Amino acid sequence: MSLETLKQSIEEKFGIPYEKFIELEPEVITEIIESKIKKKLKPDYRAIIDGIPIDDKHVITETDLNKPKKLFKK
Numbered sequence: 001m002s003l004e005t006l007k008q009s010i011e012e013k014f015g016i017p018y019e020k021f022i023e024l025e026p027e028v029i030t031e032i033i034e035s036k037i038k039k040k041l042k043p044d045y046r047a048i049i050d051g052i053p054i055d056d057k058h059v060i061t062e063t064d065l066n067k068p069k070k071l072f073k074k
Contacts, residue, residue: 013036014032014036016032
């Protein structure tokens with residue numbers, strides 16, 4: 001996404017000029033987003049490595065590797 005596209009998108013979605021938007025405090029930006037989506041934002045506390053969330057669903061252990069796998073479904 002180019003910077004011009006980003007600026008245009010922010011202006012369309014929030015109805016605020018981009019230059020004004022980037023000067024806002026993070027708390028104000030959060031309030032604007034929450035009012036727009038009508039939900040509270042919540043932080044993501046998962047560990048992330050190279051953009052991949054690391055949790056029970058995304059970690060392969062040695063025991064997982066040693067489990068026999070079915071190659072064909074019956």
